[in-house]
Amino acid sequence: MTRRLGAGSLVIATHNSGKLKEISALLEPYGAKCISAGSLGLPEPAETGTTFVQNALIKARAAAEASGLAALADDSGLAVDALGGRPGVYTADWAERQWFEGDPGRDWYMAMGKVEGMLQQLGPDTDRAAAFHCVLALAWPDGEHAVYEGRCEGALTWPPRGEMGFGYDPVFVPAARGGEETFAEIEPSEKHAISHRADAFAKLVSDQFGA
Template sequence: MNGGAARRIGSSTLVIATHNAGKLKELGALLDPYGVKCISAGSLGLPEPKETGTTFVQNAMLKARAAAEGSGMAALADDSGLSVAALDGRPGVYTADWAERQWFEGAPGRDWFMAMGKVEGMLQQLGPGTPRDAWFTCVLAIAWPDGESCVYEGRAEGTLTWPPRGTLGFGYDPVFVPAGRSETFAELDPDEKHRISHRADAFARLVADQFGR
C-alpha cells in the first residue's frame, strides 16, 4: 500500500512518534543516508496518544498526526503486528495487547511466550490440518502540521510453527517462518531478517516515494 507523497520530507528534521530510544535509533539509521535528522516525540515532551484505531493505518496516522500537531514539524509513526489467516486476521492491531498480563497472570507487563501460546492454543482448538498461514504488517505514516499525510504499508508473508525457535528476535518472531525460508525470524541473522521484514518492505516503499528520482 502506498498513499502517495503529498510532499517530500527532504533533508529536514523529522519527528519520530515514539518514546522508545531503540525505535528512534533504528528509524534514524535508516533515514540518515537521505540527510534526514530524526528526533523523538519523547525528547520533545509530547504525550503518547492512545491507539484507538481498529487498523494499522488508523493507529499509525493517529500517532503521526499527534506528533506533527504537537511539534509543528513533519512526523513519522509506525504500527505493526501479526495477523493469522485462520483466526480471521487476529491478533492484528491487538498484537501487543495479547502479550499484556492480566491481574491473575502475574506482574504487569508483556509476556510474549504467553502471547505465542494464545495463538497456538486457538489454532489447535480449530483442529488438525488448520492452515497456519500468517503475515506481519508494518505501516509507516508521515504527517505534516497542516494536515497533509501519506502512508506506506509493507508485509512479510509466512507460516506459524510450534514450539518457538530461536533467540535473536522479539515478540512473535520465534514462531514465524517467513515464506521461502526454513528458519524463524528469531533464528535468522538480524541483518537478514531486516532485509526481508515487513518493516523493510514498508521502508522501501517510503524511500521510493519520498527520495526517488
C-alpha cells in the same frame, strides 16, 4: 506527486529509544535529522484505531500537530489467516504486561501460546498462514499525510524456536527463507532485509527520496 520530506528535523512518534535509533539509521543517508516524540515531551495518543493504518495516522498526526514538524509513525503486528486476521492491531496487547525482575514487560510466550491454543482448537488441519504487517505514516502539521504499507508472508510453527528475535518471532517462519527457519533463528541483518518493516521503508524511501 506525493509531498516530499526536505532535509531537516523529522519527529519519530515514539518514546522507544531503540526504535528511534533504528529509524534514524535508515533515514540519515537522506538528510533527515530524527528526534523522538519522547525527547520533546509529547504525550502518547490513545491508539483507538481498528486498523494498522488508522493507528499509525493517529500517532503521526498527533506528533506533527504538537511539534509543528513533519512526523513519522509506524504500527505493526501479526495477522493470522485462520483467526480472521487476529491479533492484528492488538498484537502487543495479547502479550499481557507482567513484572520481571522489578520492571514491567510483556509476556510474549503467553501471547504465542494464546495464538497456538486458538489454532489447535480449530483442528490439526487448520491453515497456519500468517503475515507480519507494518504501516508507516507521514504527517505534516497542515494535515497532509502519506501512508506506506509493508508485509512479510509466512506461517506459524510450534514450539517456539530461536533466541535472536523478539515478540512472535520464534513462531513465525517467513516464506522468503524457504519456510524452514523462524525469524528468531535468522541473523538480525538478514531478517531486516526481508521483514515487513523493510518492505514499508523501501516504499517510503522510493516515494520520498527517489528520482
